[in-house]
Amino acid sequence: MFQQGLKGVVAVQTAIASVDGDRGELRYRGQLVGDVIQGKSFDETAYFLWYGQWPDAEQLTNLQQQLISYRELPAHIVEIAQLLPKETPLMDAMRTLVSAYTHAEFQATSPAEQAIALTAALPVMTAAFYRLQIGQELISPRDDFGHTENYLWMINGQEPTRVQTEALETYLKLTMEHGMNASTFAARVTISTESDLVSAVVSAIGTMKGPLHGGAPSGVIDLLDKMKTEDRIDAVITEKLDRGEKIMGFGHRVYRTEDPRSVILRDKCFELQGEDPWIDLATVAEKHIVNLLNERKPGRALYTNVEFYAAAIMRSIAMPTQLFTPTFSIARIVGWTAHALEQQDNNVIFRPQSEYIGS
Incomplete structure (x- = not known):
């Protein structure tokens, strides 16, 4: 039976998240999102969505070290960012830079580590191109800052206040994942062809760019x-x-x-x-x-x-409006990559039917 826009059609079974609109509930891995993020950092929440369990002390330290190491962008990514016209919309720049992120060292890692690398690199790429757009010098990442604090630092070149960091990090944790939304579906469709994680994220960014999905507030x-x-x-x-x-x-x-x-x-x-x-x-x-x-x-x-x-x-936090949807994407990349990894674990290519209505 035809359902325009696949509304109400179940295309995926997932253990990552669920949305109950009637009851007003969002759950990560079966737990209410408020309970999940309470007292947890961006890194811990991302780990929980990727692996379905909380990290122990050693696992969390390893994850944080990986996220910090992947803040250093490959030289060719910086060069491409500098070559892009300054008037390029930020979401277009993000899509271009992510598509070019694949390199030999990255390809040699596991899909799970690639998810970590892309999650760490996306805010750095975003901040770098934003700085180029406004004619400011690029700012190097800080190893002593957490994920959210470092993003704000690289945008403004000023140490963010506790209030700014706490408020934005709460937003990022809450928007990491939201069920089978358009960009997440795009990522799963791409990875279902046995394509790579970079391509899945590029598909998701292209979908998030649309104002019906990633419209900024x-x-x-x-x-x-x-x-x-x-x-x-x-x-x-x-x-x-x-x-x-x-x-x-x-x-x-x-x-x-x-x-x-x-x-x-x-x-x-x-x-x-x-x-x-x-x-x-x-x-x-x-x-x-x-x-x-x-x-x-x-x-x-x-x-x-x-x-x-x-x-x-x-x-x-005086964030410019052109950074709203990119910032949303910086959170949602955790959900995109979690779904792509889940799709790889039990993959069947998406191949819906169409109904011909022409003459």
């Missing part, structure tokens, strides 16, 4: 910028509702209740209240907006989605 940024202060919230939202405009950051295609990722980001923002004005504004604005939506659109049950608090976090 720039609309929420604009909303926060218009409000600026707590006393303007009601006026800005009322004006938008009077004009019949959508309130960006509210509602989700999958979740019929609150987006669990938004709930966790909100909790993190509550923890950080008083330390950043944009995070403070978002936490107050949500309450006002929900009340106004309930008054004007009763029964719709519109809740914040992950983009609302993600935008507040991006705004608080």
Whole structure:
């Protein structure tokens, strides 16, 4: 039976993650995402998604050492980045640089280590090309920084604050994986042909680039910028509702209740209240907006989605909008590679049928 866009069609059985939109649950390896990431670093969460278990002390140390070692980009990748026109969109540059990442030393490693290498290299490639775009010198990675802290360092050349690192790392851990989304499906289709991991990630990046999938929360940024202060919230939202405009950051295609990722980001923002004005504004604005939506659109049950608090976090660290979708990809590469490895373990090539409707 034909289902446009394969909506509702089960094409994969996976042990990596599950999304229950009716109950508002996202699970990593069967565990609620909030329980998984609580007190865990980016590295630990990635290990859990890749291997289905938590690393012991030795395994975690080995993983961290691998991630640090792969921050050093091969010379030819830096040269290609320098040759690309500065006006090249960042997602296009990421796709190009990842496609060129294959080299003899990389090919000699296992697929699992390749996943680690690509996860470590992607933020470095992103930061490097961003710096070239804005006419700034490239910044070398820091071995004494964690994954998220190093990414922020390489973008700005300044040591990020604890608040900035904690907020962004929470976002990265929450968006590593989200079931059979379009980019993850693209990665699995590519690897199912017995292609390589680099090609699978390139396919995923090309898919993530599309605004229907990897659309950045720039609309929420604009909303926060218009409000600026707590006393303007009601006026800005009322004006938008009077004009019949959508309130960006509210509602989700999958979740019929609150987006669990938004709930966790909100909790993190509550923890950080008083330390950043944009995070403070978002936490107050949500309450006002929900009340106004309930008054004007009763029964719709519109809740914040992950983009609302993600935008507040991006705004608080002054992240340029062109880095939003690339940053999303830097998190999601963990899920892409986990799915590609799982596909390799029990592979059948994807070969759906088509229905001819021409003359």
